[in-house]
C-alpha cells in the first residue's frame with residue numbers, strides 16, 4: 001500500500017477502448033493515463049506488461065450482514081468486501097432493508113453495519129410497505145442520503161412482497177424523484193401456491209424449492225412489472241434475471257424502446273439447476289436461491305443475451321449462508337435461507353464464461369462488470385473508468401494465468417461455495433482500491449473503515465427533459481433481439 005503508485009506497461013482497458021499506457025495514481029485518484037510516465041523513487045511501481053489494467057469491478061447486487069429468513073448472512077461489510085477485493089471487485093451496492101417499514105431506521109442500521117467497510121459501497125433501498133410516511137422518507141433518501149434506486153419485491157408473500165397497487169404508487173414516486181425502480185420479479189402468490197402443492201405431494205427436499213417456483217412465474221412478474229413501469233412511464237431495472245422467460249420480456253420491451261435494464265447474476269450465468277437434486281442435503285441446499293437457478297439452457301441463453309446487449313450488467317445477489325444455517329430447512333425446503341455466494345467469484349467467472357469463450361471483447365467485459373453499473377447508478381466516470389480524475393479502483397488482470405475456486409481458500413466465511421471446483425483462464429493479480437494496494441501475491445491487506453460511502457445522485461433527465469449524454473445513454477439501452485428456446 002502506498003499513496004503514489006505507477007502501473008507500467010499494461011494494456012489499459014475502458015468500456016470505450018483500450019491502449020498500452022502507464023497509469024499514475026496519487027492520493028486515491030488516477031492523475032495520468034499515458035505512455036512512459038516518469039516518476040521519482042518514492043513511487044511504488046507495478047509492472048503490468050502483458051496484462052490488462054481495468055477498472056475494479058462494481059457489483060450492483062449484494063446482501064452483506066443481511067438478516068433474512070430467521071438468520072443473518074455470514075459475510076459482513078468487512079469480510080464480504082475483503083472477499084470482493086480478492087476477486088477484483090472494488091465497489092458494491094447493497095440493499096438497505098427497512099426496519100418495521102421505516103426507511104430511516106433501515107438506513108441508520110445499514111450505516112452502522114457498513115462502518116467497518118474496507119472498500120467503497122453504495123445503497124439501494126427496498127420498499128416493503130406503502131403509506132404517506134414511506135413516501136416522504138423516499139424523498140429524504142434521494143435528496144439527503146445518496147440513494148437513487150428503490151427495489152420492490154413481487155415475491156416473499158407475507159414478508160417483503162407488495163401488491164400491484166403499492167407497486168404503482170412506488171413507481172410513480174420513483175419517477176417524481178428521478179430515482180430508478182428495481183423489481184424482484186416472481187409472482188409471490190403463485191409461489192405460495194406452488195410451495196403448498198410440493199408439500200401436499202410430499203416433496204420436502206431442496207429440489208422442491210425450484211419445482212415450486214418455475215420460470216413462468218418469473219416471466220409473468222417480469223412482464224407485469226415492465227408493463228406497469230411503462231404505464232407510468234418510468235425506467236425499470238429487473239434484478240437477478242434468471243430465466244429465458246424473463247429475459248425475453250426484457251428483450252421485447254427494449255425492442256419497443258422502453259427503458260428496461262436487465263441484470264443477470266453470476267450464479268445464473270455459470271450454473272444450471274442440477275445442484276438442488278444432489279442427494280446430500282447440504283450440497284443441495286447451498287444452491288437454493290430465489291429466483292432459483294434454472295435448468296440447463298437458461299444459462300447459455302442469458303450469456304447470449306448479455307453478449308448482444310439485451311442484458312446490460314452482471315451482479316451476484318451475494319447472500320452467503322453456511323451449512324448450519326442452510327440446515328434450518330432440513331425438514332422443509334421453505335425454511336432453507338435463500339442465497340448463494342458470488343462476490344469474490346464474479347470477475348473470474350465472467351471473464352472465463354464470456355471473454356475466454358469468445359462471446360465478448362475485453363472492452364465489453366469492462367462494460368458489463370463495471371462501467372455500465374457506474375453509468376446506470378449515476379456515478380460515472382468517478383467509478384467504472386480508468387481516466388484522469390477517476391477514483392483509483394483498478395485491477396491488474398493476467399489473461400494467461402488461471403483461477404481455481406474452492407471453499408478451502410475463498411475469503412467468504414461460508415464453509416461452502418456454489419462454484420466449488422471451478423477452474424478457468426485469467427486471474428486478478430493485483431487489486432487497488434481507493435489508491436491502496438489491497439490484494440497482491442494472493443495476500444489481502446485490508447483496513448477496516450477505509451471504505452467510503454458513495455452517494456448516488458438522482459437522474460436529472462427524468463425531470464428536465466433529455467440532454468445529449470442522456471439521449472446517447474438511453475439509445476444504448478435499445479438492442480437487437482434474438483429468440484431463445486426454453487428448456488423448462
Ligand code: DUC
Pocket residue numbers: 063184288289290291317319338339340
Ligand atoms: N434472493 C436470494 O436468494 N437471497 C436474497 C434475497 C433474494 O431475493
Ligand code: ZN
Pocket residue numbers: 184239240290291
Ligand atoms: Zn431479490
Ligand code: ZN
Pocket residue numbers: 061062063317
Ligand atoms: Zn438480492
Ligand code: ZN
Pocket residue numbers: 411442443444
Ligand atoms: Zn487469503
